[in-house]
Amino acid sequence: MWFMIAVLSAVVFGATGFLMKVSQMAKGSLQHLLFGLYLTGALGFYVNSLFEGNMILNDWSLWLAGLLIGLGSAGGNLLFMKVLEYGPASLSSPLMNMYVVLIVLVSTWYYKEPLSLMELIAITFIFISIVLISVRKEPITIKEKKWYLLIVCVILLFAVRNGGLKVTEEMGMANTQILFLSYLLSCIWFGWTAWKAKESTESIRVGLKWGAIAGLFSYGGLQLYAFALAIGKANVVIPIFATNSLVMVFGSILLYKERLNQLQKVALFFLLLGLIFIRA
Structure with a gap:
C-alpha cells in the first residue's frame, strides 16, 4: 500500500511544478504565483487538521518544525534560482538532487531502516533517472565562486524540506500541522x-x-507523502517522491508538444527499472 501512495504522492505533487510552468508560459507573476500556491496549500492543511481533530498550535516545537521545513521549501527554491544565475542548470540541477542520497543515508544508518539489495539497486536506478531528467545541454562554466556555497546550501535546504517530515514523524509530531505552519x-x-x-x-x-490551483496539488501531494512516510520506509519513499519532476516533463510533452530528448528517454527507462526492482 505504501508503494502506491508514494507513487501517487509524486504524481500529484509533480502536477504542482507543471502548473507553475503553465503560469510561466502565460507570463504570470512569479511572486503572486507563489503567494497563491502557499495560500491554498495552507488552507488545505488547515482543513485537513480540523478533520483530524488536532489543530492545536500552542506547542513551540510545532512552530519550530514548521519554520524549518518552510525555510527548506521556500528558501531552497529561492536559493536555487540564485544558483542558476551563477552556474549552468546542466550542473546545478543534478547536484541539487544529491539531497536524495543524503536522506537515504540518514534513514538507513541513523534510523536503522533495512535496505535490501533489490531496493538499493532500485534506488540507484531512480536516482540516475532524477539526475538525467534535469540535465541540460549547455556550456559548463561557473561564473562566481559563491556558486559552490550556494549549491551546498540548496542541497541541505531540500534535505530539510523532504527529510524533515521523516524526523518529525519519528518524534511523534503531527505532520499535517507542521505542513500547515510551514x-x-x-x-x-x-x-x-x-x-x-x-x-x-x-x-x-x-x-x-x-498558483491557487497548484497549491491544491501541492497540499495533496505532500499529504500523501507524509502518509507514505508514516507507513513505509523513508529511504525508499523519498527517492520515489523525488521523481515528481518527471510529471512536468510529460505534461509539457502533452500540452506544449515538446519532445523527449535522448537523455529523458534514458531517464524514463531507469525510472521504470527502479519501480520494477522495488516491487520485485
Whole structure:
C-alpha cells in the first residue's frame, strides 16, 4: 500500500511544478504565483487538521518544525534560482538532487531502516533517472565562486524540506500541522513580496489563478507523502517522491508538444527499472 501512495504522492505533487510552468508560459507573476500556491496549500492543511481533530498550535516545537521545513521549501527554491544565475542548470540541477542520497543515508544508518539489495539497486536506478531528467545541454562554466556555497546550501535546504517530515514523524509530531505552519509562514513571506512587486494586472491575475490551483496539488501531494512516510520506509519513499519532476516533463510533452530528448528517454527507462526492482 505504501508503494502506491508514494507513487501517487509524486504524481500529484509533480502536477504542482507543471502548473507553475503553465503560469510561466502565460507570463504570470512569479511572486503572486507563489503567494497563491502557499495560500491554498495552507488552507488545505488547515482543513485537513480540523478533520483530524488536532489543530492545536500552542506547542513551540510545532512552530519550530514548521519554520524549518518552510525555510527548506521556500528558501531552497529561492536559493536555487540564485544558483542558476551563477552556474549552468546542466550542473546545478543534478547536484541539487544529491539531497536524495543524503536522506537515504540518514534513514538507513541513523534510523536503522533495512535496505535490501533489490531496493538499493532500485534506488540507484531512480536516482540516475532524477539526475538525467534535469540535465541540460549547455556550456559548463561557473561564473562566481559563491556558486559552490550556494549549491551546498540548496542541497541541505531540500534535505530539510523532504527529510524533515521523516524526523518529525519519528518524534511523534503531527505532520499535517507542521505542513500547515510551514505553508502559512511561506504564504506570509510571499504575500509581502507579492505586495511589493510591480506587475501588470493581467500578470497578477494569471499568477494568482495558477498558483491557487497548484497549491491544491501541492497540499495533496505532500499529504500523501507524509502518509507514505508514516507507513513505509523513508529511504525508499523519498527517492520515489523525488521523481515528481518527471510529471512536468510529460505534461509539457502533452500540452506544449515538446519532445523527449535522448537523455529523458534514458531517464524514463531507469525510472521504470527502479519501480520494477522495488516491487520485485
